Amino acid sequence: MSLDITTAVCVGDGAAVLLLATLFFSNLTRINDDEDLRMLYKLLIIVLLGAVADWFSHVFDGHPGTIFTVLLYVSKSYVYFANIVAGVLWVKYVAFHLKVRLHRVHVMALKVVTVVGCLLIVVNLFVPIIFSITDNVYERGMLYKIYTLIAALCLLDSVLIYLRVKKSGGMLKFFPIAVFLVPAIVGITFQFFIYGISTIWISLAISIAGIMTATQNEIIYIDRLTGIYNRSYLDHLQKMIQSRRAFLISGIMIDLNDFKSINDSLGHAVGDDALINTARIFADVVGEKGSAIRYAGDEFVLLLNTADTNIVENIILQIKDALEEYNASAEKPYKLSASMGFAVFDFKQHSIAAFMNIMDERMYEEKARYYREHGEKDRRRNR
Numbered sequence: 193m194s195l196d197i198t199t200a201v202c203v204g205d206g207a208a209v210l211l212l213a214t215l216f217f218s219n220l221t222r223i224n225d226d227e228d229l230r231m232l233y234k235l236l237i238i239v240l241l242g243a244v245a246d247w248f249s250h251v252f253d254g255h256p257g258t259i260f261t262v263l264l265y266v267s268k269s270y271v272y273f274a275n276i277v278a279g280v281l282w283v284k285y286v287a288f289h290l291k292v293r294l295h296r297v298h299v300m301a302l303k304v305v306t307v308v309g310c311l312l313i314v315v316n317l318f319v320p321i322i323f324s325i326t327d328n329v330y331e332r333g334m335l336y337k338i339y340t341l342i343a344a345l346c347l348l349d350s351v352l353i354y355l356r357v358k359k360s361g362g363m364l365k366f367f368p369i370a371v372f373l374v375p376a377i378v379g380i381t382f383q384f385f386i387y388g389i390s391t392i393w394i395s396l397a398i399s400i401a402g403i404m405t406a407t408q409n410e411i412i413y414i415d416r417l418t419g420i421y422n423r424s425y426l427d428h429l430q431k432m433i434q435s436r437r438a439f440l441i442s443g444i445m446i447d448l449n450d451f452k453s454i455n456d457s458l459g460h461a462v463g464d465d466a467l468i469n470t471a472r473i474f475a476d477v478v479g480e481k482g483s484a485i486r487y488a489g490d491e492f493v494l495l496l497n498t499a500d501t502n503i504v505e506n507i508i509l510q511i512k513d514a515l516e517e518y519n520a521s522a523e524k525p526y527k528l529s530a531s532m533g534f535a536v537f538d539f540k541q542h543s544i545a546a547f548m549n550i551m552d553e554r555m556y557e558e559k560a561r562y563y564r565e566h567g568e569k570d571r572r573r574n575r
Contacts, residue, residue: 201246201247201250201389201390202247202250202251204390204391204393204394205243205244205246205247205250205390205393205394206247207394207397208239208240208243208393208394208396208397209240209243209244209247209397211394211397211398211401212236212239212240212243212397212400213240215236215400215401215404216233216236216237216240219233219404227288227419228288228289228407229404229407231281231284231285231288231289232285232400232403232404232407234281235278235281235282235285235400236400236404238274238277238278238281239274239278239393239396239397239400241270241274242270242271242274242275242278242393242396243393243394243397245266245267245268245270245271245274246267246271246390246393248263248267249264249267249268249271249330250390252264252267252328253328253329253330254328254329255328256327256328257328260328261325261328264325264328264330265317265325268323268325268330269313269316269317272309272313272322272323272336272339273309273310273313275309275339275340275342275343275392276305276306276309276310276339276342276343277306278343278396279342279343279345279346279347280302280305280306280346282346282347282350282372283302283346283349283350283353284302286350286353286354286367286369287353289367289407290353290354290357290367290480291475291476291478291479291480292353292356292357292479292480293479293480305342309338309339309342312335312338316333320333321333321334321335322335322336322338322339323336337384340380340383340384343380343392344380347373347376347377347380350369350373351369351373354367354369356480357480360480360481360497366410367406368402368403368406371399371402371403371405371406372399372400372402372403373399374399375395375396375398375399375402376392376395376396376399378391378395379391379392379393379394379395379396380392380395412424413425413428415471415486417464417467417468417486418467418468418470418471418472418486419468419471419472420471420474420475420483420484420485420486420492421483421484421485421486422485422486423485423486423487423488425483425485426485426487426493426495429483429495430544440498440499440536440537440538441482441495441496441497441498441499441536441537442495442496442498442499442500442501442503442504442534442535442536442537443493443494443495443496443534443535443537443547443548443551444493444494444496444504444507444508444532444533444534444551445487445491445492445493445532445533445534445548445551445552445554445555446474446491446492446493446494446511446530446531446532446555447490447491447492447530447531447532447555447556447559448466448467448470448490448491448528448529448530449529449530449531449559449562450529451463451466451489451490454466454526458525458526462525462526465524466524466526466528467486467490469518469522469524469528470490470492470515470528470530471484471486471492473511473514473515473518473528474492474494474511476514477507477510477511477514478494478496478507481496481497481498481503481507482494482495482496482497482498483495493548493551494507499536499538501534501536504534504536505534508532508534511530511532512530515528515529515530529562531555531556531558531559531562532555532558533550533551533552533553533554533555533556533557533558534551534554535547535550535551535554
């Protein structure tokens with residue numbers, strides 16, 4: 193490889209390392225409190241090490257000596273390994289971020305792709321099917337395209353997951369997937385068709401930087417205690433929905449029963465624990481069908497991209513079952529119970545304020561029944 197190309201590759205890989213290292217250390221304090229960020233960090237580390245390995249492989253290329261042969265094999269093997277793992281981690285991250293439960297066949301396919309890709313790398317140490325090193329000079333083998341294909345399929349897989357969520361969740365989800373895809377696709381395409389250059393790692397570094405910036409912008413819409421959306425997100429959705437008069441959604445207003453007694457008798461720390469676990473249950477049940485929002489205190493709103501009341505009622509039953517299962521298995525000093533009311537949002541019949549009021553009234557009808565059945569007074573009705 194010529195000196196000019198080697199220099200250009202090293203500059204590109206070096207820029208990727210610098211950018212990813214900066215992202216790593218600048219967000220390190222947030223990682224313990226953000227599971228979404230922890231998953232993205234796994235991808236960041238794999239790509240960071242891939243850029244380092246690619247940089248070393250170009251530096252070692254053409255240098256005589258057994259030690260350089262070994263280092264070249266190790267660095268190039270990791271580069272191919274990182275191609276696969278980065279693609280699979282991206283798919284898993286998109287699914288996690290969008291609250292999608294991947295089918296077990298889907299999960300198994302990702303595992304098979306990873307295992308097969310790793311086995312081929314091991315085989316390549318004995319039979320040069322992916323790449324070869326002759327006189328310490330690297331050359332692509334006949335199966336190198338498999339790794340580019342896998343990376344491309346992983347990107348396609350993430351797009352299909354995104355479109356699936358967009359179809360089922362409509363405007364209730366926002367995730368700037370193009371911020372990641374565009375630089376990644378450009379980098380993969382250039383590296384595939386132009387032999388000798390290395391653009392994939394700097395393009396992936398730009399993609400990760402873009403997606404981390406975009407997800408950080410979502411922080412204003414995330415409730416700090418529970419990790420689900422907050423009331424600001426609801427206000428954001430209301431503005432979006434107003435611009436699409438034909439858009440139909442359903443909403444469920446939820447208020448925890450006897451939550452004040454949990455705070456009063458067990459303390460606010462236990463009350464916070466109850467809210468966190470309640471939010472997790474709501475988010476798990478809703479999944480990709482919509483969004484779970486902490487409205488105020490122990491009040492929640494679930495927005496669903498459907499006008500089918502049967503689907504909404506089924507989700508309410510699932511929530512009740514999930515709460516009962518939690519109470520039976522969690523071994524907590526409190527029991528979770530909730531009153532719920534739902535409404536379908538039809539712009540031809542009511543305003544957003546009316547939509548919220550209808551849900552609120554129906555929720556309090558159920559809450560009133562709960563307190564009558566338990567012989568208690570609803571202390572929150574006249575809030």
